[in-house]
Amino acid sequence: xxxxxxxxxxxxxxxxxSVKIECRSLDFQATxxxxxxxxxxxxxxLMATSNEGSKATYEQGVEKDxxxxxxxxxxxxxxxxxxxxxxDSSFYICSARxxxxxxxxxxxxxxxxxxxx
Amino acid sequence: xxxxxxxxxxxxxxxxxSLELRCNYSYGATPYLFWxxxxxxxxxxxxxxxxxxxxxxxxxxxxxxxxxxxxxSFNLRKPSVHWSDAAEYFCAVGPNQAGTALIFGKGxxxxxxx
Numbered sequence: 001x002x003x004x005x006x007x008x009x010x011x012x013x014x015x016x017x018s019v020k021i022e023c024r025s026l027d028f029q030a031t032x033x034x035x036x037x038x039x040x041x042x043x044x045x046l047m048a049t050s051n052e053g054s055k056a057t058y059e060q061g062v063e064k065d066x067x068x069x070x071x072x073x074x075x076x077x078x079x080x081x082x083x084x085x086x087x088d089s090s091f092y093i094c095s096a097r098x099x100x101x102x103x104x105x106x107x108x109x110x111x112x113x114x115x116x117x
Numbered sequence: 118x119x120x121x122x123x124x125x126x127x128x129x130x131x132x133x134x135s136l137e138l139r140c141n142y143s144y145g146a147t148p149y150l151f152w153x154x155x156x157x158x159x160x161x162x163x164x165x166x167x168x169x170x171x172x173x174x175x176x177x178x179x180x181x182x183x184x185x186x187x188x189x190s191f192n193l194r195k196p197s198v199h200w201s202d203a204a205e206y207f208c209a210v211g212p213n214q215a216g217t218a219l220i221f222g223k224g225x226x227x228x229x230x231x
Contacts, residue, residue, distance in 0.1 A: 004160075006160070030215075031215070031216065032215060032216040034218045041226070042223065042224070043207065043221050043222060043223040043224050044161075044207070044221045046218050049216075049218060091158075093160055093161070095161075095218070095219075096215075097215035097216075098215060099215035099216070103149075103166070103168045103213060104215065105151055105163050105166050106151070106163075106209075106211075106218075106219050107163075108153075108160040108161040108162075109160050110159060110160040111158070111159060111160045113158065
């Protein structure tokens, strides 16, 4: 089945630095990808919809300038957490659905555990 | 408003016992329904999905779910739980459009006792 790969799996960074997370669709072209944030023992909160070749669509309450999303190709979307602070520590997951396959589900990356110290 | 409700935050079942995880949805259009499982520190794996047709769908790992339109429910079941089934389970609903994100419930944590 279709696979979405996310990298890195975990990252530790210092406060004030930026961290980039990559999400790749390995065997299909994803014109749209989704970025979620998940707090411990909680559900997935949609942060933004990443659109290939255009600006991302952010959910209400998500800071565009802090969470920069770039979808420069049909197989790659990146999320950059800028000027990270400890409160940005979380589990980030990307997702994509194959636009060609009928009745397709959403495929998820393995997630990135971000710890800001 | 579109939403998914999983009434049970945490369920504990004995190994070998049957399991039912509840899911109710509110969705304005034709609902496409999914159950995902998440192990700690991992992404989500699809257990099963419903788009149309037979309202009882079979999934991986011996799971099944039944779509009941009259009750707006899509409950997940397994006749005999294994210790390895302990995980977080999420019900989700969405349109059949690749460009639209799924809406997730808050999840149910399943613990399996020996």
